[in-house]
Amino acid sequence: MDSNELLSKVRKIEIRTKALSHQMFAGEYHSAFKGRGMTFSEVREYQYGDDVRNMDWNVTARLRSPYVKVFEEERELTVMLLIDVSGSRAFGTSVRSKQDLATEIAAVLSFSASINNDKVGALLFSDKVEKFIPPKKGRSHLLHIIRELVEFQPEDRGTDVSEALRYLTNALKKRCTAFVLSDMMDTDAEGRPRYEEALKIAANRHDISVIDIYDRREKEIPNLGLVKVRDAETGATAWVDTSSKRMRKEYQKRSLRQDAERKALLSKYRIDNVSIATDDDYVKYLTGFFKNRGLK
Numbered sequence: 001m002d003s004n005e006l007l008s009k010v011r012k013i014e015i016r017t018k019a020l021s022h023q024m025f026a027g028e029y030h031s032a033f034k035g036r037g038m039t040f041s042e043v044r045e046y047q048y049g050d051d052v053r054n055m056d057w058n059v060t061a062r063l064r065s066p067y068v069k070v071f072e073e074e075r076e077l078t079v080m081l082l083i084d085v086s087g088s089r090a091f092g093t094s095v096r097s098k099q100d101l102a103t104e105i106a107a108v109l110s111f112s113a114s115i116n117n118d119k120v121g122a123l124l125f126s127d128k129v130e131k132f133i134p135p136k137k138g139r140s141h142l143l144h145i146i147r148e149l150v151e152f153q154p155e156d157r158g159t160d161v162s163e164a165l166r167y168l169t170n171a172l173k174k175r176c177t178a179f180v181l182s183d184m185m186d187t188d189a190e191g192r193p194r195y196e197e198a199l200k201i202a203a204n205r206h207d208i209s210v211i212d213i214y215d216r217r218e219k220e221i222p223n224l225g226l227v228k229v230r231d232a233e234t235g236a237t238a239w240v241d242t243s244s245k246r247m248r249k250e251y252q253k254r255s256l257r258q259d260a261e262r263k264a265l266l267s268k269y270r271i272d273n274v275s276i277a278t279d280d281d282y283v284k285y286l287t288g289f290f291k292n293r294g295l296k
Contacts, residue, residue: 127158
């Protein structure tokens with residue numbers, strides 16, 4: 001992709017996702033992701049219905065009239081996007097690849113955060129941390145993140161979620177809001193997630209949310225006869241007889257078991273999550289995700 005094509009693609013993503021952020025997500029995002037607490041704003045005269053616990057007794061005594069302290073939410077957040085750039089991100093059998101979907105969602109989250117005056121950073125990971133972009137504000141910074149997501153070529157092709165979470169924990173000492181955008185295909189031989197310990201530590205320090213990005217053909221294989229398949233992360237190839245009902249059933253069963261293991265783990269550590277397929281209307285899913293968080 002030459003520079004003109006890259007700039008054109010980044011600009012199209014900006015126009016589409018920025019409009020969505022302004023029209024639909026900014027308010028939902030604000031409600032879903034709270035600031036660090038309440039900070040003192042001013043003192044004003046008491047009005048009927050004010051909480052007496054907020055009375056400023058010193059000012060009240062000095063002016064001989066009841067006054068209350070007014071507090072505002074300390075709104076500014078630091079938002080980190082942990083984005084999976086492993087080999088499997090290129091997979092997609094529908095309207096878009098997992099990489100394209102992750103890029104659009106990351107852009108929406110970035111612009112929603114920016115509208116609320118939050119800083120945004122990004123961490124791109126495979127089986128290692130490939131690139132760390134420190135959190136900052138400003139349009140040029142957000143476009144830099146989007147540009148990296150469009151053109152970045154990782155050195156490795158594997159997936160290690162633990163490595164990304166450990167890096168986040170060490171790099172950001174203050175609490176942040178972090179989104180993990182990944183297919184979460186990081187399991188042991190039994191299909192269990194390999195990142196529990198790192199997740200537990202990160203969740204104690206930061207507000208973690210997981211956006212599971214997948215393609216439906218990763219969950220269920222159609223009957224296509226004898227086909228040659230290739231693992232996008234290891235490069236290993238094999239011939240698979242997809243006409244076998246038993247094989248397709250076992251594949252689906254294993255996929256469902258892995259999904260259940262992941263969801264149980266995230267629930268254990270109270271981590272909000274949403275799964276979005278490459279052919280889904282991600283606007284609907286993100287809106288629902290924000291609203292559910294805002295109700296907590």
